Each structure stands twice: as C-alpha cells, then as structure tokens.
Amino acid sequence: MTTNIAGHEFQREILRRAAAENVVSHAYLFSGPDGVGKRLVALEFAGVVNCTSGGGSPSECGCGSCRKVEKGIHPDVAMVEFAGVRNIKVDQVRDEIEEKLYLKPFEGRFKVVIVDEAEKLNNSAQNAFLKTLEEPPPASIIILVTSRPGALLPTIRSRCQPLNFGALPERYIADVLAEKAGLPPDEAGLYARISSGSLGAALRLDAETMEWRRELLSALGGMSAGSASDIVSLAEQLSESASGDQARLDLAFRFISLWLRDIAFLKIGSGDLSNVDMKDELAALAEGIDVASLMERQRQVEKTWYDIVRANANTRLALENLFIKLARKQGGGPAPSGNPDRRHANIGDRA
Ligand SMILES: [Zn+2]
Structure with a gap:
C-alpha cells in the first residue's frame, strides 16, 4: 500500500526526523496537487511513528506494525475518505473522524487519522473540528490531506503544521504511463502534460x-x-x-x-x-x-x-x-x- 512513493524526499525526511526525535505534531496539513502521492506519504508516516523496529519505511521494514500499515489493517491507523460526497457535515466529522481519534491506541504509539480531501469539510464541520485541533487527544495525529488548502478556514490551517507537495516530474509520469498503460511515447507525453504532475490524474485519463x-x-x-x-x-x-x-x-x-x-x-x-x-x-x-x-x-x-x-x-x-x-x-x-x-x-x- 505504501510502496512506490515517487519523490517527495524532502517532505518524507522531515517526517522521519520528527518521528525519530519524538517531536511529531498533533496535526498536519498535507497540500499539493491531486494524485502526487500525499496520501501515500501520510500512510508511510503513520507507519513510521508506529514502527516497532526503529521507524523504517513500512514498505521496507518487516515488523508486524509496518506489515499491518502496509496491508491497511493497522487498528490505530485510519484513512477517512468521503468518496462521492461534496460536503462533509458536522455529524460526519464526529462519527468518522473524532470517534476514531478519541480511542486510545490499541497497539501502536499513536492513533493516526488521515482525512483525505479535507477541503470537503463544510464551514460548520470545520468550526466543529477546530475544538479537536485545539485540544487534540493525547497520542493522536491528524493529517488533513487536500489539493485545495484555500478551501480550509485560516483557523484550521494555522493549527496544522503545513507540508506542501509539489508536482511529479513529467518525464517520470510519462515513463510510468508507457510502462503501466503501454501508451506510445507521444501519447504518454501528452497525458503527462495534461496531468500537471499528478500521476493519479494521468492514470485516470x-x-x-x-x-x-x-x-x-x-x-x-x-x-x-x-x-x-x-x-x-x-x-x-x-x-x-x-x-x-x-x-x-x-x-x-x-x-x-x-x-x-x-x-x-x-x-x-x-x-x-x-x-x-x-x-x-x-x-x-x-x-x-x-x-x-x-x-x-x-x-x-x-x-x-x-x-x-x-x-x-x-x-x-x-x-x-x-x-x-x-x-x-x-x-x-x-x-x-x-x-x-x-x-x-x-x-x-x-x-
Ligand atoms: Zn516497522
């Protein structure tokens, strides 16, 4: 699940160090274009903070905790997605996000809740969520992932440690398309250009x-x-x-x-x-x-x-x-x- 992260070395190194030096933040805001791997980096980080053998990357470390994160079955790591929903409402924040966050970690060091497409939180949901960000439960980490940070209230943004993710190199995307989708080089190049550095977007074309x-x-x-x-x-x-x-x-x-x-x-x-x-x-x-x-x-x-x-x-x-x-x-x-x-x-x- 967390394998094949391309690039973002700088962001991943910042997160690895925070984990190693025990200075992780309670809340992060991962922003950048869709489909560049923000979620994968968030999952990798969830693995690193809970790793039982020195905090390696889950895809490389073979410890039990990392294997569970890798398979998406770690009880302390939740990926919250709202597919097909335009507006995330207050009660969904309570049921889907806060409920998971307030449980004590079962077996890991941290409860990690990753909220994908956080820009979908409507204004009242964001306001309700502010309280949690102000007084986060102990041993918890919230990672808001978004391609539109401007849609989040300034008060939300200011309570999260920001981490910006850039576009992936076009050459890299074109190579993956040629290899995975078998596209001829010309087409792969055009798809890559249209996708503005987002591998996810390119693969959907x-x-x-x-x-x-x-x-x-x-x-x-x-x-x-x-x-x-x-x-x-x-x-x-x-x-x-x-x-x-x-x-x-x-x-x-x-x-x-x-x-x-x-x-x-x-x-x-x-x-x-x-x-x-x-x-x-x-x-x-x-x-x-x-x-x-x-x-x-x-x-x-x-x-x-x-x-x-x-x-x-x-x-x-x-x-x-x-x-x-x-x-x-x-x-x-x-x-x-x-x-x-x-x-x-x-x-x-x-x-
Ligand atoms: Zn591990």
Missing part, C-alpha cells in the same frame, strides 16, 4: 476522456459571445455529463484552467504548453487577448468551481454564467457573429 477534452475546449474556443444558444447548449451538455459525477466536473474545470494557462503562455512567448496537440487553435486564440484578461478569466473559473462544489450553486446556470464570461468580447460588446474568420475573436478581441 483514456482516449475517450482526451477526445472529450478536445471537444470541450474547441467548443469553448469557437464560442461567440453573440451566440447565446452555443453557450446554453455547452453548459447543458457539460452539466449533464457531470451530473452526479464530481470527478468529471473537476476534470472539466482543470481542462479549462489549463487551456487558459496555455493561451497565456503563448501570449508571453512560452512554449511550455499542456495541450500540445491543440497548439494552432491556442495560438489563434492568443491573438488579440491580453494576459490580464486571461487571468481574470482564470479567476472566474476558480470562483465558478467554488460556487458549484462548495456553495451548491445550480451547475448549469453557473456554467452558463462562466461561459458567457469566457466568451465575452473584451469591452463588453457582442462579438461579431456569422463571420467564420472571426470565430476565435470571442476569447478576447481587444478591438
């Missing part, structure tokens, strides 16, 4: 998803601010395909965000694109838009994600509003319609 990305981004790129029907129908399609499937919605937001970043990169003359297969389209879009308005659009994408996922806004309406902003011609007027040569002007024609 497939040909169908990549095609969906192309269609979504091409539709956005070709969308004219004057064409309300295009905007409405794209919002409808996306909200339908993402209905009840938050992973799909998150993916769409990530694709849109990378797409805007690519356009900005072309704008400033950087060739470091994610969507390398769409370079010509992106270059056309980069004409006539400035970086500031691309950043404003990027902000709108973040905000819309937040509105839908955290504030429970109506998905289709929120997407419509977003697409109107993405398509809007700078200056506010409607983009010229009916002229195919100006199809891409919508993304930010300054004229």
